[in-house]
Amino acid sequence: MQLFTRTFLDKEVRFVKQKISRRDFLKYLGIGTAGAALLNGATSMPALASTAEDSLPTFVLGEFKLAKAKETPSVCAFCGCGCGLIVYSNEEGRILNIEGDPDNPNNEGSMCCKGIALGD
Known part of the structure; x- marks a missing residue:
């Protein structure tokens, strides 16, 4: 040393x-x-595997936005694949959500990053 x-x-x-x-x-x-x-495995505290039914948290959800939305089938125009989209919009025409169309044979419901960013 x-x-x-x-x-x-x-x-x-x-x-x-x-x-x-x-x-x-x-x-x-x-x-x-x-x-x-x-x-780490030798701690004396038991695992919290179960909870009583009375102590479960309750969640209050607001209004579901897509329940009143207009559903419009569309086609992505970013590339030549022609992937099918479902566009959800409100009464003013503002896009709320875009999903892949599961019935479309090109993409079968999947979307690339360009299609996901289409609403932005």
């Missing part, structure tokens, strides 16, 4: 230079990881 002294941020720092092989480093890393995993 060799003792080195260096100046760092106007302070003198002493450290020991140790040689460690790559194999030893990986061995110590594996031992430390296994030890951490064992200690």
